[in-house]
Amino acid sequence: xxxxxxxxxxxxxxxxxxxxxxxxxxxxxxxxxxxxxxxxxxxxxxxxxxxxxxxxxxxxxxxxxxxxxxxxxxxxxxxxxxxxxxxxxxxxxxxxxxxxxxxxxxxxxxxxxxxxxxxxxxxxxxxxxxxxxxxxxxxxxxxxxxxxxxxxxxxxxxxxxxxxxxxxxxxxxxxxxxxxxxxxxxxxxxxxxxxxxxxxxxxxxxxxxxxxxxxxxxxxxxxxxxxxxxxxxxxxxxxxxxxxxxxxxxxxxxxxxxxxxxxxxxxxxxxxxxxxxxxxxxxxxxxxxxxxxxxxxxx
Numbered sequence: 001x002x003x004x005x006x007x008x009x010x011x012x013x014x015x016x017x018x019x020x021x022x023x024x025x026x027x028x029x030x031x032x033x034x035x036x037x038x039x040x041x042x043x044x045x046x047x048x049x050x051x052x053x054x055x056x057x058x059x060x061x062x063x064x065x066x067x068x069x070x071x072x073x074x075x076x077x078x079x080x081x082x083x084x085x086x087x088x089x090x091x092x093x094x095x096x097x098x099x100x101x102x103x104x105x106x107x108x109x110x111x112x113x114x115x116x117x118x119x120x121x122x123x124x125x126x127x128x129x130x131x132x133x134x135x136x137x138x139x140x141x142x143x144x145x146x147x148x149x150x151x152x153x154x155x156x157x158x159x160x161x162x163x164x165x166x167x168x169x170x171x172x173x174x175x176x177x178x179x180x181x182x183x184x185x186x187x188x189x190x191x192x193x194x195x196x197x198x199x200x201x202x203x204x205x206x207x208x209x210x211x212x213x214x215x216x217x218x219x220x221x222x223x224x225x226x227x228x229x230x231x232x233x234x235x236x237x238x239x240x241x242x243x244x245x246x247x248x249x250x251x252x253x254x255x256x257x258x259x260x261x262x263x264x265x266x267x268x269x270x271x272x273x274x275x276x277x278x279x280x281x282x283x284x285x286x287x288x289x290x291x292x293x294x295x296x297x298x299x
Contacts, residue, residue, distance in 0.1 A: 006037075006060030010053055014044035016222060021045035022053075028204035028211040031254045033066055039211035043194075050194045050217040055168070064212045072102040076244060080161065080190065081107035083236060083295060087186055090114050090156035094180055096142050096173075097121075097163035101128035117155075119147060142176045143169075151180040159188040162291075165214045171226070178230060181298045187232070189294045190242050194219055197288045198247045207250035208290060220292045227296045236295035240284035247290055249273035 013020045025043040030036075042053040056064065081103070084090070089111055095104050098118030108116060117136040118125045129137035138147045158177045164170045177187055192208035193199075194217035199206045208214065224234055249272040256268065283289060 006057055006063055007054040008057055011055075014047060014049055015051055015216075016049035016218070017044060017047040019044050019046040025050050026204050026209060026211075028209060029258075030064065030212060031204065031258055032210065032213075033064070034257070035064060037064075037212065041209065041211065041217070047222055048194065048219045049222055052212065052215045055215055056212055058168075060212070061168075066213060073244075074102070074106050077103050077106035078109060079241070080188075080293070081110050083241070083293065084157060084186065084188060085110060087157075087235075087295075090186075092117070092155045093157040093159065094119065094151060094155045096158060096160045096177060097166070098125055098128065098134070100124050101131075101133035103159065103161055104128075105133045117151075119151075142180070143172050148176050148179060153180070153182055155180050156182060156185045157188060158185070161188070161190045162192070164189070164191055164218060165208075165216055168215060170216050170218060174226065174230070178232070178298055183298060185298050186235070187227070187294075187296045187298065189223070189296070190291055191218060191223070193239060193242075193290055193292045195287065196290045197286070198290050202247065202251045205251035205254050206247065207254065220294070223294060227294070231299035232296040233299065234294060234296050236293060238294075239289040239292045242291040242293040243280065243284045243289040244291060245276040245280040245283075246273065247288075248276050 014022065021044065022042045023045055025041045027038055027040050029038050040053055041050050043050040092115045095101065095116065095118045098104060098120050101118050104116035104118060115135045117138070118128060118134045119138040119140065119142050121141055123139055125134065125137040125139055128134045138150065140147050142148065158180050160177060164173055167173045181187060199209065220237065224237060227234060249269050252268045252272040
């Protein structure tokens with residue numbers, strides 16, 4: 001079987017703005033799965049876009065992919081869906097990168113008459129449809145021509161929650177999402193905030209760096225400008241509400257796992273999680289907020 005490289009050639013310019021003024025933001029191993037390799041995240045000195053460099057090939061992404069078994073915070077997902085209540089009851093909603101469809105399941109409690117569809121590159125979307133959590137499932141990438149042809153212009157809402165950071169080409173994903181919307185429809189986005197003070201404080205232990213699975217960390221200002229350039233109106237741009245407590249607990253667990261101290265993980269993670277929850281109301285109002293949310297109306 002021929003050898004297939006897991007990394008593309010290293011690039012010397014920013015994939016977002018084209019600047020050649022790059023700096024190394026961090027080097028990190030695979031802390032979560034402890035698979036071999038060290039991965040580099042570079043940052044553009046001009047637009048602050050951070051990206052994996054060299055980037056994994058599709059074969060590399062498949063090699064390092066992780067089946068997500070993280071606990072679902074239904075209350076948080078429902079709070080995210082509540083953001084859309086002000087825009088009325090949508091007839092149809094597409095959730096991109098839906099996985100086992102926990103978000104559509106939570107959103108359905110607020111939007112009982114909305115049809116929820118989902119896309120995911122894994123068969124989990126089809127399993128979610130069989131379980132009654134989705135009305136229609138599309139297995140594959142939204143940017144795939146066969147899928148985009150089926151969803152074009154069909155939806156009042158398209159959601160991408162912590163999806164763009166995993167994609168090889170975020171701009172292509174945005175194009176596909178806007179193509180799936182009807183005129184006047186809304187795009188709901190949540191992403192890790194690379195400007196979070198936790199990112200600087202915790203470095204490679206910040207869970208949203210998540211190498212090698214996160215390929216891009218897009219600053220809010222960059223994404224906002226990109227959407228406005230595409231004729232969208234930004235109706236929500238919020239850091240506070242998107243913050244998810246857990247940075248300290250996740251860093252503690254990753255460190256204990258990396259140093260193979262399972263007893264320390266059990267002993268230290270619980271108080272770290274309690275501190276995350278205690279500090280959350282204050283951190284939401286500061287640059288320690290770890291994520292941001294955008295709602296954009298398609299023109």
